[in-house]
Amino acid sequence: xxxxxxxxxxxxxxxxxxxxxxxxxxxxxxxxxxxxxxxxxxxxxxxxxxxxxxxxxxxxxxxxxxxxxxxxxxxxxxxxxxxxxxxxxxxxxxxxxxxxxxxxxxxxxxxxxxxxxxxxxxxxxxxxxxxxxxxxxxxxxxxxxxxxxxxxxxxxxxxxxxxxxxxxxxxxxxxxxxxxxxxxxxxxxxxxxxxxxxxxxxxxxxxxxxxxxxxxxxxxxxxxxxxxxxxxxxxxxxxxxxxxxxxxxxxxxxxxxxxxxxxxxxxxxxxxxxxxxxxxxxxxxxxxxxxxxxxxxxxxxxxxxxxxxxxxxxxxxxxxxxxxxxxxxxxxxxxxx
Amino acid sequence: xxxxxxxxxxxxxxxxxxxxxxxxxxxxxxxxxxxxxxxxxxxxxxxxxxxxxxxxxxxxxxxxxxxxxxxxxxxxxxxxxxxxxxxxxxxxxxxxxxxxxxxxxxxxxxxxxxxxxxxxxxxxxxxxxxxxxxxxxxxxxxxxxxxxxxxxxxxxxxxxxxxxxxxxxxxxxxxxxxxxxxxxxxxxxxxxxxxxxxxxxxxxxxxxxxxxxxxxxxxxxxxxxxxxxxxxxxxxxxxxxxxxxxxxxxxxxxxxxxxxxxxxxxxxxxxxxxxxxxxxxxxxx
Numbered sequence: 001x002x003x004x005x006x007x008x009x010x011x012x013x014x015x016x017x018x019x020x021x022x023x024x025x026x027x028x029x030x031x032x033x034x035x036x037x038x039x040x041x042x043x044x045x046x047x048x049x050x051x052x053x054x055x056x057x058x059x060x061x062x063x064x065x066x067x068x069x070x071x072x073x074x075x076x077x078x079x080x081x082x083x084x085x086x087x088x089x090x091x092x093x094x095x096x097x098x099x100x101x102x103x104x105x106x107x108x109x110x111x112x113x114x115x116x117x118x119x120x121x122x123x124x125x126x127x128x129x130x131x132x133x134x135x136x137x138x139x140x141x142x143x144x145x146x147x148x149x150x151x152x153x154x155x156x157x158x159x160x161x162x163x164x165x166x167x168x169x170x171x172x173x174x175x176x177x178x179x180x181x182x183x184x185x186x187x188x189x190x191x192x193x194x195x196x197x198x199x200x201x202x203x204x205x206x207x208x209x210x211x212x213x214x215x216x217x218x219x220x221x222x223x224x225x226x227x228x229x230x231x232x233x234x235x236x237x238x239x240x241x242x243x244x245x246x247x248x249x250x251x252x253x254x255x256x257x258x259x260x261x262x263x264x265x266x267x268x269x270x271x272x273x274x275x276x277x278x279x280x281x282x283x284x285x286x287x288x289x290x291x292x293x294x295x296x297x298x299x300x301x302x303x304x305x306x307x308x309x310x311x312x313x314x315x316x317x318x319x320x321x322x323x324x325x326x327x328x329x330x331x332x333x334x335x336x337x
Numbered sequence: 338x339x340x341x342x343x344x345x346x347x348x349x350x351x352x353x354x355x356x357x358x359x360x361x362x363x364x365x366x367x368x369x370x371x372x373x374x375x376x377x378x379x380x381x382x383x384x385x386x387x388x389x390x391x392x393x394x395x396x397x398x399x400x401x402x403x404x405x406x407x408x409x410x411x412x413x414x415x416x417x418x419x420x421x422x423x424x425x426x427x428x429x430x431x432x433x434x435x436x437x438x439x440x441x442x443x444x445x446x447x448x449x450x451x452x453x454x455x456x457x458x459x460x461x462x463x464x465x466x467x468x469x470x471x472x473x474x475x476x477x478x479x480x481x482x483x484x485x486x487x488x489x490x491x492x493x494x495x496x497x498x499x500x501x502x503x504x505x506x507x508x509x510x511x512x513x514x515x516x517x518x519x520x521x522x523x524x525x526x527x528x529x530x531x532x533x534x535x536x537x538x539x540x541x542x543x544x545x546x547x548x549x550x551x552x553x554x555x556x557x558x559x560x561x562x563x564x565x566x567x568x569x570x571x572x573x574x575x576x577x578x579x580x581x582x583x584x585x586x587x588x589x590x591x592x593x594x595x596x597x598x599x600x601x602x603x604x605x606x607x608x609x610x611x612x613x614x615x616x617x618x619x620x621x622x
Contacts, residue, residue, distance in 0.1 A: 041531055052447055082447060084444050095369075098446075099369055102362060105455075316526065335444060
């Protein structure tokens with residue numbers, strides 16, 4: 001059963017199109033990762049789910065409710081942990097949680113009891129009664145996670161929860177998210193860290209340029225790519241001519257695809273092989289040509305490969321390309337009410 | 338790490354009544370503003386200090402004004418007192434929008450908008466409660482100082498009139514400031530508007546000098562200035578038996594009684610709240 005159904009969402013800010021025909025379904029009780037470079041539309045999607053933003057077109061259903069109409073009921077179901085942690089520097093962490101509890105109309109006794117539980121769970125005891133202005137990034141993020149969990153939401157939405165965090169804070173947050181999922185909470189998080197999706201997500205979607213370009217479990221996506229990645233050398237450093245000769249030899253072989261000569265790695269060859277029988281045939285072919293294999297490394301496709309296949313560029317290249325196009329002033333305006 | 342107990346309970350909240358929820362959220366938001374004030378009291382102190390300096394320096398500057406220069410043979414200090422009291426409440430209320438503006442800019446407002454508030458009016462209620470309390474406390478501090486300086490103290494009925502008049506003015510100015518806080522792009526612009534509005538409104542009113550001292554054009558300005566409609570009833574409350582049907586102001590367009598002053602302030606307050614309502618609805622929905 002899908003807890004979230006996003007149906008053909010369109011959203012633009014002025015002339016900039018943020019979402020283009022984005023559709024997505026998130027099953028109940030899973031930990032779902034939205035992967036994409038900065039500027040792909042992840043934050044816009046999450047802000048729409050959190051009822052902070054309305055799409056120009058399309059439908060949003062959460063737990064069977066129309067999120068564009070039954071906003072108050074939807075807000076009760078959701079815990080939202082924003083990317084830019086908005087805390088009041090003058091309040092202590094505990095005071096902020098008390099305020100949050102009152103905004104969600106918890107009874108005072110229940111509120112305080114839950115605050116104590118969350119303080120213990122997220123290891124906030126040593127600093128929770130200090131003013132938020134003195135907190136490190138990791139402390140703020142933990143506090144914000146606690147605030148999002150205070151009313152025990154059915155759906156927890158996190159916008160890049162571990163960006164720029166220390167390892168300890170990241171581990172704490174990852175563990176809490178796993179525990180939550182195990183106890184039935186649906187968790188939706190956006191990230192541009194491949195390893196975060198790898199470590200956490202039951203299912204994932206890759207978002208690029210405002211639309212979903214791949215969806216499934218991480219394993220499914222990797223298997224869909226098919227084949228193993230192979231790096232091959234016939235000697236430590238080949239010259240270009242030799243590499244081209246090898247390429248010409250291997251190209252006709254059945255089950256060998258995408259041969260690329262990696263100039264920066266001593267003209268080694270990267271290729272994709274399909275099936276178990278291909279490698280022995282490949283070795284034989286090279287031996288017969290007098291160029292026996294010197295080194296061969298084989299690996300399953302990674303999420304990096306999935307991303308590359310889906311978008312035609314690596315995640316890092318996408319980030320670099322987008323970094324130049326961002327307009328911080330425009331983005332601040334979008335986030336402001 | 339301990340094993341958390343995090344069963345989902347989506348239904349627990351709906352069992353409470355609408356009014357209870359509204360009071361709970363408004364109280365929490367108001368408490369936040371007062372905690373901020375307690376830990377950063379400089380706005381409170383500056384808000385009292387500035388009018389105090391006006392009162393002492395301006396009072397001293399004109400203390401040798403000839404007897405009988407002012408209407409009713411009033412001393413300048415006593416004349417000035419009413420103006421400075423109103424100025425205190427006015428400039429306090431003019432700052433009402435600042436906390437809201439900072440919440441917009443720092444994204445704290447988003448935290449409030451994501452929460453299932455019973456009514457988003459509670460955000461406005463909290464600001465109004467906070468700024469009203471703050472402005473009245475500041476005004477009372479000025480009134481006490483003025484009394485110590487020998488500028489008088491209104492009687493019981495007069496005190497009620499003073500508080501009622503200030504309340505109307507504070508509501509009106511708070512509405513204006515909250516409207517600006519949502520209409521302007523950032524706190525720099527809001528502070529600029531506050532800065533520009535503050536002193537000219539003081540000078541172009543009857544706070545520092547009576548209408549009869551002013552050239553005709555300025556008399557018109559002062560007689561249309563909302564501050565004047567708050568200053569005159571308060572001045573009347575200080576100068577003796579309370580009678581709202583007395584003419585308090587000889588405006589270029591005709592005589593203005595105490596009742597008219599209060600009526601103008603009431604209409605202004607209601608009008609401003611009606612004016613900013615569509616804006617708040619749009620920004621908070």
